[in-house]
Amino acid sequence: MAELPTYRFAPAFEAPTGSAIRELFKYLSQPGMISFAGGYPPPALFDRQGLAEASERALREAPVDCLQYAATEGLPMLREQLQALMQRRGAEVALDELMVTTGSQQGLDLLIKVLLSPGDRVLVERPTYPATLQALRLAGVQPVGVATDGEGLATDALREQLAGERPGRFRLLYCVPNFANPTGACLPMTRRLELLALAAEHDFLIIEDDPYGALRFAGDPVPSLLALQHQVPGAAGRVVHLSSLSKIVAPGLRVGWMVAPVPVRQRCTIAKQTVDLCTSPWAQRIAAEYLAAGSLERHLPLLVAGYRAKAERMLAGLARLGRQFEMTAPQGGMFIWGRCSGGVQASALFTQAVAQNVLFVPGQAFFGDEPDPQALRLSFAAPDLAAIDDGLARLQRAFEAL
Numbered sequence: 327m328a329e330l331p332t333y334r335f336a337p338a339f340e341a342p343t344g345s346a347i348r349e350l351f352k353y354l355s356q357p358g359m360i361s362f363a364g365g366y367p368p369p370a371l372f373d374r375q376g377l378a379e380a381s382e383r384a385l386r387e388a389p390v391d392c393l394q395y396a397a398t399e400g401l402p403m404l405r406e407q408l409q410a411l412m413q414r415r416g417a418e419v420a421l422d423e424l425m426v427t428t429g430s431q432q433g434l435d436l437l438i439k440v441l442l443s444p445g446d447r448v449l450v451e452r453p454t455y456p457a458t459l460q461a462l463r464l465a466g467v468q469p470v471g472v473a474t475d476g477e478g479l480a481t482d483a484l485r486e487q488l489a490g491e492r493p494g495r496f497r498l499l500y501c502v503p504n505f506a507n508p509t510g511a512c513l514p515m516t517r518r519l520e521l522l523a524l525a526a527e528h529d530f531l532i533i534e535d536d537p538y539g540a541l542r543f544a545g546d547p548v549p550s551l552l553a554l555q556h557q558v559p560g561a562a563g564r565v566v567h568l569s570s571l572s573k574i575v576a577p578g579l580r581v582g583w584m585v586a587p588v589p590v591r592q593r594c595t596i597a598k599q600t601v602d603l604c605t606s607p608w609a610q611r612i613a614a615e616y617l618a619a620g621s622l623e624r625h626l627p628l629l630v631a632g633y634r635a636k637a638e639r640m641l642a643g644l645a646r647l648g649r650q651f652e653m654t655a656p657q658g659g660m661f662i663w664g665r666c667s668g669g670v671q672a673s674a675l676f677t678q679a680v681a682q683n684v685l686f687v688p689g690q691a692f693f694g695d696e697p698d699p700q701a702l703r704l705s706f707a708a709p710d711l712a713a714i715d716d717g718l719a720r721l722q723r724a725f726e727a728l
């Protein structure tokens with residue numbers, strides 16, 4: 327084969343690092359592996375029948391909607407369904423504020439394009455969702471960590487961090503207030519109001535990333551930052567909300583949405599025109615049919631019950647590990663965040679875990695700065711109850727091997 331020329335890459339892509347979580351995928355092919363690693367919905371809980379019916383209706387009743395290009399903002403039918411979904415979640419949004427995105431991941435990418443320049447600094451929870459860190463870094467933007475605890479973003483710490491900084495120093499704060507990836511934490515009401523007050527005082531926007539909020543299996547719902555912004559003086563217009571059907575219907579649809587103030591939404595639409603013109607209209611119409619038929623409302627309780635059972639099983643099993651492992655019990659979502667005690671490093675435990683045929687994600691991937699070497703993330707979403715028991719027995723052996 328001929329020798330390849332030397333390619334000249336954009337600076338951010340000269341030596342990029344890929345997703346640390348994707349690196350773990352190679353272990354998944356190890357026979358008999360039990361994975362607590364990915365945030366993957368369990369195949370057994372996909373609403374195959376509801377989606378098959380929605381697909382059939384989409385193509386029969388709206389073949390042109392499915393097969394033709396669509397408006398960049400999304401199919402009107404889907405936008406209306408998502409507007410109604412947001413209303414059920416307690417947020418009144420105008421259609422003009424809502425656009426469909428190709429997963430909520432694209433929403434984040436569009437916002438970075440539209441709102442940030444290289445050298446900007448963005449506040450993120452510490453730890454946070456790795457793809458956000460990656461997207462910021464590839465855009466030349468510096469993520470700046472804010473402390474978190476078992477209840478999510480520590481607004482007191484944020485207030486201290488912001489004291490002395492001039493307003494506007496940080497353009498944005500990115501957070502996952504409901505059942506965060508990776509911590510599983512849910513931000514209490516008082517902290518939500520405090521965060522909105524800080525956004526007003528220090529002149530920054532908040533990206534509220536909410537793919538997991540509907541997966542609450544314990545405790546009472548807390549209103550979104552989007553819904554609360556009008557209660558805090560100066561905070562209205564400071565929240566951009568991202569959500570997705572990935573975790574509640576199917577990631578394969580690649581249907582997410584953004585609710586943003588109109589000037590931001592309009593610019594994101596223009597940015598999206600050069601990315602994919604529109605989210606697959608076929609997938610959008612299937613999603614719209616699925617929502618219009620009330621299938622999500624019917625299926626969600628099943629899903630939530632499934633997650634509750636899995637979370638309880640995993641928490642009970644982890645409690646049996648005793649002092650070796652400390653964690654906070656989540657009230658929803660897919661993740662348990664914990665720390666090995668006694669100076670045990672998550673990377674050392676990982677090596678032993680792979681040898682025992684069980685996977686988790688060492689905490690390192692979730693830090694933009696100095697990682698906590700003892701932290702790790704476990705997901706209870708994908709394995710069934712028997713596999714959770716087996717996987718935890720293997721984890722116990724991995725601890726013992728250390």
Ligand code: PMP
Nearest residue numbers: 365429430431455507570572582
């Ligand atoms: N945000 C968070 C916090 C996530 O965990 C994920 C998926 N793991 C996403 C966004 C992206 O989801 P999607 O693009 O599938 O909607």
